[in-house]
Amino acid sequence: MTAPRPGGARRTVACVGAGPAGLLAATRIKTARPDWHVVVHERAPKDVTYGYGVVFSDIAVRTIAFMVPSLGAVLASQVTWQDVEVRANGRRHRSGGHGYIALSRHRLLAELAGQALDAGVELRYETPVAVDALRSRYDLVVAADGARSRTRSALAAELGARVRYGRSRFVWLGTSAVFDAMTFIFEETPEGLAIAHGYPHGDGRSTFVVEVPCSSDGPGNGAAAGGGPDGRMREELERALDHWSRVFAEHLYHRPLLAKDLRWAHFPTVHLDRCVHENVVLIGDAAHTAHYSVGSGTRLALEDAFLLGRALERDDDLGTALAEYERRRLPGVQELRVAGERSMRWFERAPVFLERPAPQFAVHLLSRASLPSLEKVEADAPELVEEAKRELAGGTPLPSAGILALPLEVGAVRLPGRLVREGGSGGSWCEDCEDQRYGCLLATADGPADTGPAWQHLPRGTVVVAERVPLVDRAGAAPPLVVIDMGPCPTDPAQATAGAEALVAAAHTAGWPMSPAVAVRTGFTDVGGTAVGGAVSNPGGEALLARLRVMRSAGLCDLVDLAARSGGPAEPDALLDVLEHADTVRSALGVPIMLSGFQARPDQIATHVLAGRIDAWCVSAPD
Incomplete structure (x- = not known):
């Protein structure tokens, strides 16, 4: 003393x-x-x-x-x-x-x-x-x-x-x-x-x-x-x-x-x-x-x-x-x-998570409230991680580059890896794609005017068209990918539903979907209506699910891209928040999940891919 x-x-x-x-x-x-x-x-x-x-x-x-x-x-x-x-x-x-x-x-x-x-x-x-x-x-x-x-x-x-x-x-x-x-x-x-x-x-x-x-x-x-x-x-x-x-x-x-x-x-x-x-x-x-x-x-x-x-x-x-x-x-x-609150919510939702394969469920539990590196998880539980890797790879040998090099099915196309890098001036490319001809050029409805007459009836600023994409189908062709950027989600489920229904009606009027794969990019707002770097303060995310269910039912959601607010904070808590939402969306809709605009090391990303919280990660371009 x-x-x-x-x-x-x-x-x-x-x-x-x-x-x-x-x-x-x-x-x-x-x-x-x-x-x-x-x-x-x-x-x-x-x-x-x-x-x-x-x-x-x-x-x-x-x-x-x-x-x-x-x-x-x-x-x-x-x-x-x-x-x-x-x-x-x-x-x-x-x-x-x-x-x-x-x-x-x-x-x-x-x-x-x-x-x-x-x-x-x-x-x-x-x-x-x-x-x-x-x-x-x-x-x-x-x-x-x-x-x-x-x-x-x-x-x-x-x-x-x-x-x-x-x-x-x-x-x-x-x-x-x-x-x-x-x-x-x-x-x-x-x-x-x-x-x-x-x-x-x-x-x-x-x-x-x-x-x-x-x-x-x-x-x-x-x-x-x-x-x-x-x-x-x-x-x-x-x-x-x-x-x-x-x-x-x-x-x-x-x-x-x-x-x-x-x-x-x-x-x-x-x-x-x-x-x-x-x-x-x-x-x-x-x-x-x-x-x-x-x-x-x-x-x-x-x-x-x-x-x-x-x-x-x-x-x-x-x-x-x-x-x-x-x-x-x-x-x-x-x-x-x-x-402690994150861990409490995990155990409350355990009945949903228990539907996963046993080794993935165990990794999911161990990473429930933190951002552990895969190296650390593997050092502590080598047999568990090896078994979970085999499950994730569907029984096939894991690529030498590891978990993040595993292909991912999105609709009728295949992403050759789990990391997608988004570049400046609307350009994006696949982190694992050696052939840069498959770089993903993104053009918003507010950008280039040659997005095609089929999109002219859609609300300006809501649609991102991937004209050339880092995806290859089973025949080796490069089909188009459509990414619908819906912006931050309203906090009211009824408002979120109405907005999504209006977009679906406009899309059907325009005659789409016209591509084998459609992704929905959505952000979050807190209960006061202010964007919070990709996280949302209400843990249930009812409005988010309402919006995405409409898009999924309309056949316009093969992948969900949960995006942080541009320029928003990138603290670990914001990422942990959005990982909880990713879990909820993935379990409810059964579609792959990608995160955009957050910061994490590849070995941390790999842990949460192995746990089944997310499936892909969009990486910011270097300055």
């Missing part, structure tokens, strides 16, 4: 919640300011915990060891593993090189409580409190009262708090079956797909989270989130526990599931505009959440506590210290919070 700093007024501090955030915050504050009176209020009885294991990545452990060396030493002696295992469709695939450490939540809280007592913190269990009462009695209130924070609810307007709930239901369980990897299990049941997240945490136990990513009312999915169960509800939940023990019996080695708290819930994603209001500061899950599938919630909570303690140590003025903490911390949690 940092040496105490002398000086400053004597203060009283109330920490609400004896979870990791509350206990460590209390310890850090008391250590930095020994003359302050620090009290932790906890609703639950002493030594009662409702979770099972807590997992940290090896990177998180190094961070924790820096912040709290004594806790780092404890973690160093806990159960460790390197692998992620995916069990789906009767297959098991492993990926190594990840690095995890886990321990029981009871052990973690006992260690943190011991440190708090040693520092001189007062711990009061079975003491429910209200924030209004605490604000008047204490100089500082640290709200660490969890994802369903009563403090946050009481100050929702002042904090700009927004809480959204995931579609899946989940329940936190345990088992005496010991896993040796971070294990994701997908089992079909009569009520729909069930998912389990399992990992060891020592003491001969494993954590086992059951998730139901559908709206069925099957066993175990009928209990409301919220208050503790009793009477008839408890009997129903106990039957549900038996049910899930049977569903996952093979993976549990026929051992029963255990439950400390039989409550099903929807995961809350918490967003705050501010985490400080007057003398109240929110930390941990009360201020932000990270989905359990990325395992970072406790790490963020401990970081919050450490940084809050440091801010209070550095500045004698409470208001200045809290303002500095808020300014630095709110942006700092964004990356993991957003990654």
